[in-house]
Amino acid sequence: MVVGNKIQFIDKLRLGLAVSIAKSVTLMVRSLGLGAASVLPGAIARRIEPRLLPLLSQQVKNGVILVAGTNGKTTTSLFLRDILERQGFRVAHNSTGANLENGLMTALMESANLVGSLDVDYAILEVDENILPRVLAPIQPKLILCLNLFRDQLDRYGEVDTISKRWGSAIATLPPETIIVANADDPTICYLGQQLSQQRVAFFGLNEPENYLESIPHAVDSIYCPSCGYALDYKGVYLSHMGEYTCPSCGFARSQPTIDSSRWPQILIGLYNKYNTLAAATAAMELGIEEATIRDAIPNFQPAFGRAEELNINGKQVRILLSKNPVGTNETIRVVTQSHYKTTLLVLNDRIQDGEDVSWIWDVDTEKLVQRGGTLIVSGDRAYDMALRLRYSDPAPQNTCKLIVQENLQQAINTALEHTPDHETLHILPTYTAMLDVREVLTGRKIR
Numbered sequence: 001m002v003v004g005n006k007i008q009f010i011d012k013l014r015l016g017l018a019v020s021i022a023k024s025v026t027l028m029v030r031s032l033g034l035g036a037a038s039v040l041p042g043a044i045a046r047r048i049e050p051r052l053l054p055l056l057s058q059q060v061k062n063g064v065i066l067v068a069g070t071n072g073k074t075t076t077s078l079f080l081r082d083i084l085e086r087q088g089f090r091v092a093h094n095s096t097g098a099n100l101e102n103g104l105m106t107a108l109m110e111s112a113n114l115v116g117s118l119d120v121d122y123a124i125l126e127v128d129e130n131i132l133p134r135v136l137a138p139i140q141p142k143l144i145l146c147l148n149l150f151r152d153q154l155d156r157y158g159e160v161d162t163i164s165k166r167w168g169s170a171i172a173t174l175p176p177e178t179i180i181v182a183n184a185d186d187p188t189i190c191y192l193g194q195q196l197s198q199q200r201v202a203f204f205g206l207n208e209p210e211n212y213l214e215s216i217p218h219a220v221d222s223i224y225c226p227s228c229g230y231a232l233d234y235k236g237v238y239l240s241h242m243g244e245y246t247c248p249s250c251g252f253a254r255s256q257p258t259i260d261s262s263r264w265p266q267i268l269i270g271l272y273n274k275y276n277t278l279a280a281a282t283a284a285m286e287l288g289i290e291e292a293t294i295r296d297a298i299p300n301f302q303p304a305f306g307r308a309e310e311l312n313i314n315g316k317q318v319r320i321l322l323s324k325n326p327v328g329t330n331e332t333i334r335v336v337t338q339s340h341y342k343t344t345l346l347v348l349n350d351r352i353q354d355g356e357d358v359s360w361i362w363d364v365d366t367e368k369l370v371q372r373g374g375t376l377i378v379s380g381d382r383a384y385d386m387a388l389r390l391r392y393s394d395p396a397p398q399n400t401c402k403l404i405v406q407e408n409l410q411q412a413i414n415t416a417l418e419h420t421p422d423h424e425t426l427h428i429l430p431t432y433t434a435m436l437d438v439r440e441v442l443t444g445r446k447i448r
Contacts, residue, residue, distance in 0.1 A: 015055050015116035018045035019109050041109060042102035054138040056108040059118040063142025066127050070150040071328050072276045073126035074304045079267055080280040081124050082297045087289055089121040099128045101135060129163055133170035143179040144171065145283050148186045150240060150327045160222055164188045171196055181283045184255045185242040191226035194255060204282040205257040211271055212236030217330055217365055227252045238271060240327040258282050267301040268308040272331045306435035313442055316420055320438060323429040326363035332429050333369050341424045342374025345416040347434035348386040354431040358382050366393040375402045375419045379412035380434050413441055
């Protein structure tokens, strides 16, 4: 039981026992080289103290920040952490990307001492979009950063409007002083933000018409008004359904972003990372961080593993671009096709963390990748599914590009490196578990 901000004695005992056992498990797992221990300690500690999440969350001095959405959670969370740490704050963070409940608890315990005392100013927790409603009550966050909602892992999640409604119902129960930062360019998220009763709702988005796509892509989810269901009138789209829009029927319209994106540089490559930059910057400003501090963090930002991460392998540059759903893969393909590098490795897995339904690859605009030419190497658990998709991308792909299917990942990487000239960069587009496998092959270290 928690009275005010004080934990009762019996809860302290149970919490201390849970955390000390969890830390012992973490040490054992890491010592044996079995992984990062980002989930198992939380699962064990939760059995000992079911109220672990609220008992740890309420100790965070300035409050917990939740980052939710389909794409961009890890990069945005990491950038926001960099900003806060530059300001001198101590930050707990689930940096491995373990964003289900056990992962959140493990991250908080990582920053606690052996008796469960947590001495940090902020906790930044990226949260899987499907569990956000479940963790709001126990965590009572200070700020919620709502990035976007796209179709993702069709065998696990419902449609985006269903998830949005669950978000709205859960957020509505939070105190009015809770800060909400929402994506103005995503109609579903923007409407959600407009309907909330919280006193502080800030929006971020792009103001760069020069970056409009020529047409709405196939991987589009929410082009209908979330208020009345009428087709939205788009002035332009930046990616998927995100852009500038109005509803000609009910008058629903995009909210004005807090900051002008055209005045801001961005972290990493790709337009999607401009959104991540603006999201973290807007959240930081809502927390009282000065603009100069935020800008200083941009050129020094280092990506999380697999998110535009660059490695030097035997003198050759390798860039890993996580590609786990239609929208994300379309954006990584855009990055590849805008470069002059012509060797690309695509790795498609269908494990639980990826989503076992890989039909989403047929919503990806692979035609742009095939028709530009070059060498495409395909690997992973579902290598032949991806190869078939590429074959259908061009009636005669052999006339435009060289397609190589190699089921063995080690051999596929070796082949891709052999086809990459010394002065060029090899782009690797993997799904989530494939990204972990790729990094293990390239670096010899596991990330779990």
